[in-house]
Amino acid sequence: MTVSVIFFDVGGVLGTNGWDRHARAEAVARFELDAEDFAERHDGVVAELETGKMTFEEYLDRTVFCRDRGFTRDEFRSFVRSRSEPYPDSLALVDRLASTGRYLLATLNNESRELNEYRISRFGLGSRFLLFVSSCYVGLRKPEREIYRLAVDVVNRSAADCLFVDDRPINVECAEAVGMQAVRFDGDVVALERELAARGVVTR
Secondary structure (H helix, E strand, O other): OOOOEEEEOOEOOOEOOOOOHHHHHHHHHHHOOOHHHHHHHHHHHHHHHHOOOOOHHHHHHHHOOOOOOOOOHHHHHHHHHHOOOEOHHHHHHHHHHHHHOOOEEEEEEOOOHHHHHHHHHHOOOOOOOOEEEEHHHHOOOOOOHHHHHHHHHHHOOOHHHEEEEEOOHHHHHHHHHOOOEEEEOOOOHHHHHHHHHHOOOOOO
């Protein structure tokens, strides 16, 4: 099997997870939110948020600003954005892959539209990737099998020619279930590069 397309998850692979449970726990502490109420509200709407059926402002209406607060939307929004930091070593690996001219590079991730677009800019992904298969754009989320099938369809390659890098085992397993090659990233870029090389991927 020859790899011609490499899909990367964003949060946990190319940079920090944006609005994950750790960031939400920090928000609960920082803004003195009712943890149980906030968690229940978040869980009730996150699927709509990440599949583009709800804007981030509507999400804030439903989860945080459903009552008067002692802080502003701008303060809360700035906090959410502050949780996004790039992983320089991962991005350097992407640059090495791009420099070979051998691979179509794309992302495959779950994210709300507003945060996704912020992170594309913050991490400098627009100049690195040709295609963004983001849940907010396609209306599907990992680990739904259909998002992997869609990713393969839009690049017009066989699933076996596509390799996916993600930090969560279930996402890796579901990519493999549709015939893609997949690698779990555990934070070690050197180990990831070795794994790619073992699959015939040239990085230099």
